[in-house]
Amino acid sequence: MIRTTFSELLGIDVPIVQAPIGAASTAQLVAAVSDAGGLGMLSGSWREPDELRALIADIQSRTERAFGVNLGLAWDQAERLAICLDAGVPVVSFFWGDPSTFVEEVHAAGAVVMQTIGSAEDARRQVANGVDVLVAQGWEAGGHVWGEVATMALIPAVVDAAGSVPVIAAGGIGDGRGMAAALALGAQGVWLGTRFLASIESAAHHVYKGAVIAADEAATAYTTLFDGGWAAPHRVLRNSTYRAWEAAGRPAQGRRPGEDEQLATNADGSAVRRYDDAKPVEGISGDVEALSLYAGQSAGLVHDVRPSAQIVFDLADEAERALRRALSTFGE
Numbered sequence: 001m002i003r004t005t006f007s008e009l010l011g012i013d014v015p016i017v018q019a020p021i022g023a024a025s026t027a028q029l030v031a032a033v034s035d036a037g038g039l040g041m042l043s044g045s046w047r048e049p050d051e052l053r054a055l056i057a058d059i060q061s062r063t064e065r066a067f068g069v070n071l072g073l074a075w076d077q078a079e080r081l082a083i084c085l086d087a088g089v090p091v092v093s094f095f096w097g098d099p100s101t102f103v104e105e106v107h108a109a110g111a112v113v114m115q116t117i118g119s120a121e122d123a124r125r126q127v128a129n130g131v132d133v134l135v136a137q138g139w140e141a142g143g144h145v146w147g148e149v150a151t152m153a154l155i156p157a158v159v160d161a162a163g164s165v166p167v168i169a170a171g172g173i174g175d176g177r178g179m180a181a182a183l184a185l186g187a188q189g190v191w192l193g194t195r196f197l198a199s200i201e202s203a204a205h206h207v208y209k210g211a212v213i214a215a216d217e218a219a220t221a222y223t224t225l226f227d228g229g230w231a232a233p234h235r236v237l238r239n240s241t242y243r244a245w246e247a248a249g250r251p252a253q254g255r256r257p258g259e260d261e262q263l264a265t266n267a268d269g270s271a272v273r274r275y276d277d278a279k280p281v282e283g284i285s286g287d288v289e290a291l292s293l294y295a296g297q298s299a300g301l302v303h304d305v306r307p308s309a310q311i312v313f314d315l316a317d318e319a320e321r322a323l324r325r326a327l328s329t330f331g332e
């Protein structure tokens with residue numbers, strides 16, 4: 001069994017975190033990962049207050065183990081944070097902004113603060129702010145990408161800067177070999193988005209899951225193309241929308257092919273436009289393939305849709321075998 005300071009801190013069995021994956025992170029997914037001994041993480045950033053309360057209660061009815069809620073600081077999260085802390089959420093993870101005004105409040109509620117960073121300088125700043133765990137997100141990550149350094153170079157630099165604060169590696173990890181590598185680089189745990197997107201419990205649309213499974217490691221792009229709703233760098237599959245924009249000579253916003261065209265309809269009847277930032281989930285109807293299909297380079301390592309508990313067990317088992325194999329290369 002792989003144990004680290006991070007797994008000890010949270011009382012989890014294995015240092016594996018299911019990354020928040022927008023609306024695809026369901027209560028079922030979060031609870032199944034936590035129940036399997038990892039740490040499930042709900043995306044809270046864009047939920048209405050009542051929906052967030054209900055999702056947290058749903059998770060708590062499914063598992064007694066620790067889980068987290070992720071809040072993006074590109075938006076005001078004071079109300080959502082209060083909802084989390086009132087409900088007794090044990091871990092709060094922040095992304096895309098400065099968490100310093102919230103750290104004391106989270107600690108006063110007895111919860112742990114995680115912060116996503118993208119450089120050693122970022123790491124030093126957040127250690128000084130009092131965060132408990134750093135999530136170092138490499139450039140190969142799926143979804144919105146904060147930094148520009150690849151995981152392999154980022155993790156050791158952040159570990160050196162973090163002192164005794166545990167560092168969790170995010171980006172490019174799709175199987176136990178990646179987890180073993182992250183641990184060898186000094187990380188105390190791993191954080192996977194794309195792998196858990198292709199799980200039974202994820203709400204990602206089946207066409208989206210199929211596209212992730214079909215993708216190889218070269219199938220994604222780091223871009224700002226899907227800017228409807230939130231204009232920030234992200235990594236997506238190079239789908240028909242991306243290819244058409246490339247073929248048109250990569251024109252600027254306002255002159256792109258099919259600008260403002262409605263491609264799909266959400267379950268609530270609202271329109272989804274070609275360059276919208278929404279993650280397609282089950283219930284959406286229309287041309288799902290052409291929407292923003294966030295995924296990391298790790299998609300090349302994801303070949304099937306598995307139960308999320310199985311993903312946790314397989315990762316831990318493969319990582320242990322990979323580490324033993326690496327050790328066996330030593331002579332007497």
Ligand SMILES: Cc1cc2nc3c(=O)[nH]c(=O)nc-3n(C[C@H](O)[C@H](O)[C@H](O)COP(=O)(O)O)c2cc1C
Pocket residue numbers: 019020021022024043045070072094095116137140141142143144170171172173191192193194195197279294295296297298299
């Ligand atoms: C569909 C999707 C949605 C994401 N949404 C969030 C989010 O809401 N908050 C966040 O902190 N990170 C989000 N991320 C980024 C992940 O936290 C993580 O950094 C990334 O998935 C790691 O790379 P990987 O996909 O190769 O595992 C998202 C990633 C994906 C693929």
